[in-house]
Amino acid sequence: MSDPLPPTLRIHRAITEVPRGAWDALLDDAARPFLEWAFLAALEESSSVGPHVGWHPRHLTLWRGTRLVAAAPAYLKDDSHGEFVADGAWATAAERLGVRYYPKLVLAVPFTPVTSRRLLVASGEDRTAREAELARAALEYARAEGFSSVHVLFPTEAEATSLESAGYAVRLGVQYQWRNAGYGSFEDFLARFHTRRRHQLRRELRAPAAQGLTLRTLRGDALAGVNPEDLYRLYASTVDKYPWGRRFLTPDFFARMLSTFSHACEVVEARREGQLVAGAFNLVGPRVLYGRYWGSLEENPFLHFNVCLYHPMADAIARGLERFEPGAGGEHKLTRGCEPSLTRSAHLLFHPGVDRAVRSYLEHERAAVLAGLPRWRAETGFKRGPLVPPTR
Template structure:
């Protein structure tokens, strides 16, 4: 079977009916982000594409004859922001030796550090063939994008291992993921924790009520234009405080996803005197919950934990959702029941000497990351029998 590939500068260059015929190669790693709706929203809202964003769509479509059989989300980039896999030191090394590091090619979802499938296929029996095609042609794909490096961000473990077998460097990182141990209700989760952590969490949550703040979970028709506007105000305010800008994602992006992905969105809103003072936005499907964006207009002790963690756990249990990814980084998640979990990225480095040096760095880094994950797992707040069960599941 002879496959060909093409680069597409916009996702809508691909016929929508052809795109919609593609499926996830592994349902366990299907996310709302590798969807036409999400990627299209990024583009039409100018969250990616314009020069100032540094993200330029360069999607890879694989064809059998003229039939679309696979889609890979890809972007040329002029910087390393919004990826959550940090390679600034590599870029500096290139610069110091007189080599350009940018533009680079990134395969993944912008601003979304979530493990998932990195391509869609026309049928599951094509998955291995597409994976092999990508690994065999990554040098040509990178060269065609006028880049010298290609970075596959947050593939699942099996996909990453397949790329590693083809000498495409593997990098490890750690996120903190909550897992549903068939809890019948939130009390079942709390009862699985040590007594010390139960008391601490109950105290944190009770403190929100004492501050006269009411927290609600909103989905579907409850996501009114007023709620949407309040969320975006919170999002902008928090980004401005932390980073000096109003966020990577434009208001038009959020308007678009509320129109096209409403059934995959949940907002947790915190009210004071009937006004929203903080909110967090989640995406979800049948199996997974993803905490993605948070913002607040005022500081309320413990409110971030309530809106971003505890409300998410309650929602996951109610909906029988199996895993909850609250977002990248944050060791404070461990004591609230989120297990340290290995994540992966893969890196094609065309320059042989830089490839050798980066491989050496990654081999050493992997030892430290693995050791860190094991150390962090020892402070999980679960009772001993529950903790052992959790540790069996901490690999994506």
């Protein structure tokens, strides 16, 4: 029997150039929901992603005849906004050496600091071989186009290992995530804390009722009553608080999510006498809940913690989800039950001097991250010793 034809690379300037069924056939639980065709399409077709905001789609696909065998979401970037992997210092260093840092090629999901697959492979294919071909294709395409580098942001640990074997340098980062230790109730979760910390959490949990607020999560058919303009208003209220804030997402993005992606959408509302006061827009995968965007139309102590942490945690326990990822940053999450979790990215810069400097920096950064893990874990406020079996 003859060997199968080698895959052919195609570059797509819109996700709509790739048939939805073919793309989604590559997905497994480790890729959902953020690599679903409809999510990427909502970003592009709502004008939240595009050349006007520095994200030029250049999706990579490998075809064997008419069959899509592998793919990766990819973008030409002429800045580093919306990536959540800081490389501004690298760009500055390169410029000082007279080396152009932009444009670069990134394999990522825009504005989404969530670990999930970045290299999609069809069922029945040799994953190791196809991942290596995608990694190599990204490099060859970037070199041919004169880009400075290739960056793969928030891949899985296994993908990072594969990329490292292909010559990429792997970077470690840290996020604070909540893990379900088999809790039977939210009280089981609270019981893990030292007494003083537990009393503080209970005080924060009582705050919404004292403020006249009621919290609830809307999903499924209940989303039909959600106004996408309200979601955009909440999102903008947070973005606009920061000097560096930028409204990448458009009102149409939220409308598209509710109409074409409702199976993965959840909205936490905080209302007083029927009036919306605050809320969070979350996404859910097969086993994990993801906090994405939050906003508040008035200031209330501890409301952020309740809408964005405690309420989703309690919901995750009730539904038996494995994990809740409340997003990047925020050391306040540590003292409220989130634990440090490693994230990864992979980088290859074509200028030998800049690449060597980045690799040296990453070695020192990795040592600092690994050294910091025990300290961050100690800050959760959990009691020492084994976890007491939860009540049912």
